[in-house]
Amino acid sequence: MKAKEPLFEYISPDIDYQIKVGDSLTVLQKIEDGKFDLILTSPPYNVGKSYETKTSIEKYLATQEVIIKELVRTLSDKGNLCWQAGNYVDKGEIFPLDIYYYQIFKKFGLKLRNRIIWPDMDFTLQTVLVVVIMLVVTIFPDYLFDVVFP
Numbered sequence: 299m300k301a302k303e304p305l306f307e308y309i310s311p312d313i314d315y316q317i318k319v320g321d322s323l324t325v326l327q328k329i330e331d332g333k334f335d336l337i338l339t340s341p342p343y344n345v346g347k348s349y350e351t352k353t354s355i356e357k358y359l360a361t362q363e364v365i366i367k368e369l370v371r372t373l374s375d376k377g378n379l380c381w382q383a384g385n386y387v388d389k390g391e392i393f394p395l396d397i398y399y400y401q402i403f404k405k406f407g408l409k410l411r412n413r414i415i416w417p418d419m420d421f422t423l424q425t426v427l428v429v430v431i432m433l434v435v436t437i438f439p440d441y442l443f444d445v446v447f448p
């Protein structure tokens with residue numbers, strides 16, 4: 299289902315919220331520790347889209363790791379971090395980013411609680427139907443993934 303725009307219609311006027319526009323790292327560095335109970339993000343995949351400069355997978359992951367460190371610092375001790383991870387593609391070779399991100403999350407003491415997968419068409423691969431994977435990680439030991447099925 300495609301959400302109707304403007305998205306502000308979905309936000310209850312009773313909720314106290316802020317929208318910050320800027321570079322994610324710069325914005326995060328100004329946020330206090332443990333602020334967020336939920337972080338949901340879909341970062342660039344390093345595939346050379348207009349908003350990113352394609353680089354080596356090592357450099358890309360190192361840059362993302364700096365941001366992940368800030369996310370872990372700003373995540374509350376009962377918070378969830380949901381990270382959408384696509385595929386980095388180089389010379390026709392696919393690098394499933396969730397495999398790499400999993401290692402980074404473990405380094406920061408996060409534990410994988412769920413792996414949500416859905417199909418997508420990746421035009422950098424031209425004809426291939428690929429999957430998009432969202433990793434749900436948390437530090438909170440008594441984690442409950444509460445899915446309500448219709």
Ligand SMILES: C[S@@+](CC[C@H](N)C(=O)[O-])C[C@H]1O[C@@H](n2cnc3c(N)ncnc32)[C@H](O)[C@@H]1O
Pocket residue numbers: 320321322323340341342343349350
């Ligand atoms: C994979 S796309 C996510 C698209 C999003 N899920 C959507 O449906 O619009 C990555 C997004 O990260 C944004 N982005 C790239 N570098 C960024 C940065 N340093 N700080 C904040 N946002 C950034 C891009 O503009 C792009 O919208």
